[in-house]
Amino acid sequence: MRIGLSTSVIQRGKTGIAQYLFALVRAFIPYAHQHEFTLFVLEEDLPLFAFVENKMQIIPVSERFRPAVKNILWHQTELPKLIRQHQLDVLHVPSYRRMLWPRPCTLVSTIHDLAPFQVANKYDWKRMFYGRVIVRRLARRQNHIIAISQNTARDIKNYFGLPENRLTVVHNGLEHDRFFPGSREQARAEVTARHGLKQPFFLYIARLEHPAKNHVRLISAFNDFKAATKSNWQLVLGGSDWNGAEAIHAAIKQSPFTSDIRSLGFVDNANLPDLYRAADAFVYPSLYEGFGMPPIEAMACGCPVICSTRGSLGEVVGNAAAIVDPDNVSSIQQQLTALADDAALREQLRSSGLIQAKRFNWEKTAAATLEVYQKTHQSRKGGTNRA
Numbered sequence: 055m056r057i058g059l060s061t062s063v064i065q066r067g068k069t070g071i072a073q074y075l076f077a078l079v080r081a082f083i084p085y086a087h088q089h090e091f092t093l094f095v096l097e098e099d100l101p102l103f104a105f106v107e108n109k110m111q112i113i114p115v116s117e118r119f120r121p122a123v124k125n126i127l128w129h130q131t132e133l134p135k136l137i138r139q140h141q142l143d144v145l146h147v148p149s150y151r152r153m154l155w156p157r158p159c160t161l162v163s164t165i166h167d168l169a170p171f172q173v174a175n176k177y178d179w180k181r182m183f184y185g186r187v188i189v190r191r192l193a194r195r196q197n198h199i200i201a202i203s204q205n206t207a208r209d210i211k212n213y214f215g216l217p218e219n220r221l222t223v224v225h226n227g228l229e230h231d232r233f234f235p236g237s238r239e240q241a242r243a244e245v246t247a248r249h250g251l252k253q254p255f256f257l258y259i260a261r262l263e264h265p266a267k268n269h270v271r272l273i274s275a276f277n278d279f280k281a282a283t284k285s286n287w288q289l290v291l292g293g294s295d296w297n298g299a300e301a302i303h304a305a306i307k308q309s310p311f312t313s314d315i316r317s318l319g320f321v322d323n324a325n326l327p328d329l330y331r332a333a334d335a336f337v338y339p340s341l342y343e344g345f346g347m348p349p350i351e352a353m354a355c356g357c358p359v360i361c362s363t364r365g366s367l368g369e370v371v372g373n374a375a376a377i378v379d380p381d382n383v384s385s386i387q388q389q390l391t392a393l394a395d396d397a398a399l400r401e402q403l404r405s406s407g408l409i410q411a412k413r414f415n416w417e418k419t420a421a422a423t424l425e426v427y428q429k430t431h432q433s434r435k436g437g438t439n440r441a
Contacts, residue, residue, distance in 0.1 A: 055428065079103070082420055149163070149165075157195065167345075172342045203223065225414060230412075232323075233330070236356075254286065257329060260340065261295075272289070276315065277311055278387040287314075337360040338352075342365040350411050376392065
């Protein structure tokens, strides 16, 4: 098959969708002798795909199409022409934000979550309208939708009314050659040298997005934890500024323990595993997730996890995390205290997390995704999936 992938929603490689796409493309490399893969890549993102040079065809896309509105228009007008020009059999758009209305070939899209239906004020009103109204119609134009969790699949059926035969759950994978326990002592030395982190710390990896990622409640819980325990533990936040980040920075600044709250900004992929290994506990109190990669990555690196179960998170972390109610500051504070006080509990969660993380791998995800391409394309050619 001739398979195309749109890559323009990766935000210069600094989002969860970017990590999904990079990992999926890496896992496709062994199939490059069976199928022809074509990637459509914005010019300034080309270095991010150097790992597939000479293995897959890369079509540069002008930077003038990077802004969201222009990029949406490019997908609806220019991309269909390129698809016909390159005679692609299948196009995979790895996010609902750029699904096509025209049908120049078999269309497959990944929907990671339907957060606009679940989290009030997650985005500005324009993005909320696009997510709630436009996306519903675009989803019905796709030949098949991949949902990354059972929870997301239920939301797609409930909100978009798609039939089950046009929807497949394919869980995200995990790069076990990157995320593994390793040497904690070496990781601590690396993190101390790079960030000056010498005290025990809770780690939260998520873009600084308010209210969806729930940083402000976490900071309040950390304040209560520090006041009650007089502990020397710190709170470390890794992630780029996003919608509502100013509220998070204000909460950090207003905290009586501001010197013990560190905001690292975006953490490079190369440095992320050591940060997980060095952390004494990972906390993920998100209000809603379509999957939630960081808790599984942390588990795979041997870091005990505190987690919300909102959205798909309960499905992903199973019984291997300490659970919190993300709306309840006291619930978060109690788990912070429990893990800081109890080394045996941390070790128990570490062990169960390592087992849970083994459930996920990108090789299995890539094989299942290719199966979706093949079945959907055959079905479309046979005239049974043209709705």
